[in-house]
Amino acid sequence: MKQPASHLSLWLPPLLAGLAILALWQGAITVGGIPSYLLPSPAAVLDALIRERHSLLPSALRTGGAALVGFASAVVGGGLIALALASSRWVKAALYPWVLALQMVPGVVLIPIFVIWFGAGLPSITAAAFIIAFFPVVANTTLGLVSTDRGLLELFAVNGATKWQEVRYLRLPFALPYFLTGVKIAATLAPIGAIAGEFLAGTTPNTLGYLILIYRSDPTKMPEVYSIALVTCVLGFLFVGAVQLLTWLLLRRWHDSATHSE
Amino acid sequence: MVAPTEPGNSAAHVVLDGVGKRFDSGAPVLAGLSLTAAPCDFVALLGPSGCGKTTILRLLAGLTQPTSGSLTIDGLLPATARDRLAFIFQEPTLLPWLNTRRNVELPLRLRGLPAAERATAAEELLRRVGLGSALTLYPRQLSGGMKMRVSLARALTRSPGLLLLDEPFSALDEITRNRLNEDLLRLREAVPFTAFFVTHSVAEAVFLANRVVVLAAQPGRIVEEIPVPFAYPRTAALGESADYHRLVARTSAALHSAMTATSTEVHA
Numbered sequence: 001m002k003q004p005a006s007h008l009s010l011w012l013p014p015l016l017a018g019l020a021i022l023a024l025w026q027g028a029i030t031v032g033g034i035p036s037y038l039l040p041s042p043a044a045v046l047d048a049l050i051r052e053r054h055s056l057l058p059s060a061l062r063t064g065g066a067a068l069v070g071f072a073s074a075v076v077g078g079g080l081i082a083l084a085l086a087s088s089r090w091v092k093a094a095l096y097p098w099v100l101a102l103q104m105v106p107g108v109v110l111i112p113i114f115v116i117w118f119g120a121g122l123p124s125i126t127a128a129a130f131i132i133a134f135f136p137v138v139a140n141t142t143l144g145l146v147s148t149d150r151g152l153l154e155l156f157a158v159n160g161a162t163k164w165q166e167v168r169y170l171r172l173p174f175a176l177p178y179f180l181t182g183v184k185i186a187a188t189l190a191p192i193g194a195i196a197g198e199f200l201a202g203t204t205p206n207t208l209g210y211l212i213l214i215y216r217s218d219p220t221k222m223p224e225v226y227s228i229a230l231v232t233c234v235l236g237f238l239f240v241g242a243v244q245l246l247t248w249l250l251l252r253r254w255h256d257s258a259t260h261s262e
Numbered sequence: 263m264v265a266p267t268e269p270g271n272s273a274a275h276v277v278l279d280g281v282g283k284r285f286d287s288g289a290p291v292l293a294g295l296s297l298t299a300a301p302c303d304f305v306a307l308l309g310p311s312g313c314g315k316t317t318i319l320r321l322l323a324g325l326t327q328p329t330s331g332s333l334t335i336d337g338l339l340p341a342t343a344r345d346r347l348a349f350i351f352q353e354p355t356l357l358p359w360l361n362t363r364r365n366v367e368l369p370l371r372l373r374g375l376p377a378a379e380r381a382t383a384a385e386e387l388l389r390r391v392g393l394g395s396a397l398t399l400y401p402r403q404l405s406g407g408m409k410m411r412v413s414l415a416r417a418l419t420r421s422p423g424l425l426l427l428d429e430p431f432s433a434l435d436e437i438t439r440n441r442l443n444e445d446l447l448r449l450r451e452a453v454p455f456t457a458f459f460v461t462h463s464v465a466e467a468v469f470l471a472n473r474v475v476v477l478a479a480q481p482g483r484i485v486e487e488i489p490v491p492f493a494y495p496r497t498a499a500l501g502e503s504a505d506y507h508r509l510v511a512r513t514s515a516a517l518h519s520a521m522t523a524t525s526t527e528v529h530a
Contacts, residue, residue, distance in 0.1 A: 149355075151351055151353050151355045152355055152357065154325055154349075154351070154355075155349070155351065155355045156372070157324075157325060158323050158324075158344065158347070158348070158349040159344070159368070159369045159372050159373075160344040160345070160372065160373075161372045165372055169357075169368070169371070169372070170357070173357070173359045176359075253359070253361075253400050254358040254359045254360075254400050254401070254402060255358065255359075256402075
C-alpha cells in the first residue's frame with residue numbers, strides 16, 4: 001500500500017539521528033577526554049562486543065531462553081486465568097480485584113522468594129520472567145473478555161447463538177487485540193524480569209545478569225558492561241519485534257493498532 | 263428478481279396484547295399496549311423519546327421480557343420465534359474481524375449451515391443490496407451507508423418473516439438514507455416480510471409504512487394509528503405527490519399532539 005518513498009522517509013530520520021548521536025558520543029570522548037571507566041567510546045563497546053562474543057552469545061541464549069520460557073508460560077497461563085476470570089461474574093467479582101492488587105506488587109521483590117523456593121538457578125530466573133510478565137496478560141485479556149460490545153452481544157442473542165458460539169465467534173476475537181496488548185507488555189518485561197532474576201539469584205553462570213555482576217567490579221571492563229547492555233537491548237527488540245509481527249499478522253485487516261503501531 | 267436462497271419464512275403475524283413493561287421499580291415504559299400486525303404489514307412506530315418504541319422491538323426480539331400482557335409471533339412466544347425474525351440495530355453491528363461476506367454469513371454459521379451454502383447465500387444477498395463487488399472488504403473499509411447495507415443483507419440471510427428495524431439509517435445523510443429506504447422496499451417485493459420500523463422521522467414513516475402507529479410517552483401507549491393507503495412498490499416519485507405531503511402533515515400533527523399529551527401528563 002505504501003510508497004517506497006514513504007518507507008524511506010520513515011527509516012531515514014531515525015537512522016541519521018542514531019548516526020549523529022554515535023558521532024557526538026565518540027567526539028565527546030575523543031575531544032572532551034571523558035575517561036573510559038565512566039563512558040567508553042562506541043568503538044570500544046563494539047570492540048568488547050566482538051572480543052567477548054564467545055561468552056556473550058551463550059549468555060544471551062541462556063538469559064533469552066529463560067525469559068522466553070517465563071514469557072510463554074505467562075502468556076498461556078495468563079490467558080487461561082483470564083478466561084477463567086471472565087467465565088463467571090462471581091469468579092470475576094471475587095478474584096479480579098486480587099489480580100489487580102497482585103499486579104501492584106513489584107515482581108522484583110518476589111524474586112528472593114523464588115530463590116528460596118527454586119534455588120539460585122535457571123528455574124528462579126524463569127520464574128522471575130514469568131511473574132513480571134504474567135499480570136499484564138491477565139489484566140488486559142480479562143478486560144478484553146468482559147468489555148465485549150453490547151450491540152454485538154445482542155446481535156448474537158437475537159440470532160439464537162449458544163453460549164459456546166458467543167465465546168468462540170464473538171468474545172474471543174473481540175478480546176484478541178486486548179490480549180495482544182498484554183502480550184506485548186509481557187514481551188518488554190520478560191527479559192527485564194530474567195535479568196533482574198539473575199542479579200538477585202547471583203550465582204547462575206553464563207547469563208547476562210551474571211556477566212554484569214562480574215564485569216562491573218573491574219573498572220577496565222566498562223566497555224564489556226555496555227556491550228551487555230547492547231545485547232540486552234537486542235534481546236528486548238527480538239521479543240517485542242516478534243510480538244509486533246504476530247500482532248500485525250493477526251490484526252492487520254481489521255484493527256487500527258496493527259496498522260498504526262510504531 | 264431472484265428467488266430467496268433459503269426456503270425461509272412466510273411473513274409473520276404479530277400480536278401484542280395488553281403489553282406492559284416496567285424496568286425494576288421505575289415508572290412503566292409501556293402500559294397496556296395492544297397491536298396486531300397482519301402478514302406483510304409494514305408498521306412504523308413513531309413517537310417522542312421515551313415512548314418505548316425501541317422497547318417494543320426488544321420485546322418482540324425476546325431481548326427483554328414483558329411485565330404484563332403477551333406478545334406472539336405466528337402464535338409463538340418471541341424466545342421460541344427467533345428463527346422467524348431478524349433485528350437491524352441503529353448501529354451496523356458488524357464484526358470488524360470478518361470481511362463483508364463472512365459478516366453476512368454469520369446468522370447461517372450460527373445455525374450450522376455448511377460453508378459452501380453460506381457463501382452462496384451471502385454473495386447472492388450482497389449482490390441484491392448492491393455490494394456484490396465488496397465481498398472481501400472489511401468493515402473499516404466501508405462507508406456508513408455500505409455498512410448498513412451489509413447489516414441489511416445479514417438480516418435477510420435467514421429470510422425472516424418479521425424484520426425489526428430500530429432507526430436503522432438514522433446516522434446516515436439524507437440522500438443515503440432515502441436510497442436505503444427505497445432499497446428496503448424493493449427487497450421486500452422479492453422476499454415479503456412483516457416489518458416493525460422505529461423512527462423519529464415522519465416523512466420516513468409515511469414513505470415506508472402502510473400503518474403509522476403514533477405513541478405517547480410516560481407511559482408508552484398508542485395514541486393514534488394512521489393508515490397509509492399508497493400501493494407498493496413505492497418509489498422516490500411518491501415523495502413528490504401531494505397526497506403524500508398531506509399525509510405527512512397529518513401524521514406530523516398527530517405526533518405533535520402525542521408530544522403534548524406526554525407533557526401534560528408529566529405536569530399533571
